[in-house]
Amino acid sequence: MHGGGMDLRVPHHENERAQSEGLTNKPFVKYWMHNNMLQFGNQKMSKSLGNVRTTRAFLAEYHPEILKYLMLSGHYRSILDFSTTSIDNVIAGLARFYSAMAWADHLADSKQVAPAAFVKILQTADQGIEVALDDDFNTPEAFARMFEVVRQFNMQARTPKQSPEKQGLAVAFQAWMKKWGEPMSLFQEPAGDFLRFLDDMLLKKKDLIREDIDKMVSERSEARLSRNFTRADELRAQLTALGISVHDTPMGSDWEVTK
Numbered sequence: 694m695h696g697g698g699m700d701l702r703v704p705h706h707e708n709e710r711a712q713s714e715g716l717t718n719k720p721f722v723k724y725w726m727h728n729n730m731l732q733f734g735n736q737k738m739s740k741s742l743g744n745v746r747t748t749r750a751f752l753a754e755y756h757p758e759i760l761k762y763l764m765l766s767g768h769y770r771s772i773l774d775f776s777t778t779s780i781d782n783v784i785a786g787l788a789r790f791y792s793a794m795a796w797a798d799h800l801a802d803s804k805q806v807a808p809a810a811f812v813k814i815l816q817t818a819d820q821g822i823e824v825a826l827d828d829d830f831n832t833p834e835a836f837a838r839m840f841e842v843v844r845q846f847n848m849q850a851r852t853p854k855q856s857p858e859k860q861g862l863a864v865a866f867q868a869w870m871k872k873w874g875e876p877m878s879l880f881q882e883p884a885g886d887f888l889r890f891l892d893d894m895l896l897k898k899k900d901l902i903r904e905d906i907d908k909m910v911s912e913r914s915e916a917r918l919s920r921n922f923t924r925a926d927e928l929r930a931q932l933t934a935l936g937i938s939v940h941d942t943p944m945g946s947d948w949e950v951t952k
Contacts, residue, residue, distance in 0.1 A: 795884035797863040805861030895950040
């Protein structure tokens with residue numbers, strides 16, 4: 694297998710093949726994987742344009758998980774856009790995966806067994822992902838199959854009332870996410886810690902302080918308990934204006950930066 698940019702096919706890779714096969718009289722490689730170009734917005738990333746962004750610079754601002762997901766979210770032969778919109782979409786996608794994983798961590802009980810119907814959903818997704826990856830390494834389609842599993846998990850498990858079936862379902866979902874995340878080098882981070890990292894990163898960009906948000910959410914919870922719903926609604930509106938989503942659960946109120 695040989696990789697490289699599409700711009701290297703001619704003459705670099707043609708010459709490389711000719712030289713190697715001329716010397717050895719054997720096929721050079723079995724598979725060529727030519728990736729497309731990187732760009733910012735509608736501009737190709739190049740030294741001449743002065744818009745080159747190094748991996749080191751990207752990782753100084755973002756988590757490695759974001760870079761890895763961004764690289765795999767598009768087909769390797771498609772143009773990869775490093776625009777702010779693309780990165781925001783990647784963060785939203787990762788948050789959706791990790792939010793489900795965090796709920797599974799909260800719910801899972803290894804003594805319980807997943808319902809047969811959910812196991813069937815996982816098996817069907819397995820087949821779809823294998824077909825996608827065998828089809829010229831179609832990672833976007835693989836992610837689409839994974840998102841469908843997340844959707845099914847959320848529908849069946851993210852309800853206030855727990856049950857042994859949901860606890861077993863969470864165990865199966867945890868193992869399935871780890872299984873498919875490993876070859877992609879994704880979804881191996883502790884879910885709660887990673888979600889907190891995303892929130893802290895976005896809070897910094899918004900010039901907001903976590904302790905201030907905690908205080909507002911706590912004040913809103915107290916207003917709800919005292920049945921001062923007017924004040925509670927005012928605080929929710931203020932939080933929404935700041936880009937903060939509040940979730941009321943049987944365990945209390947929680948929040949995250951809207952993604």
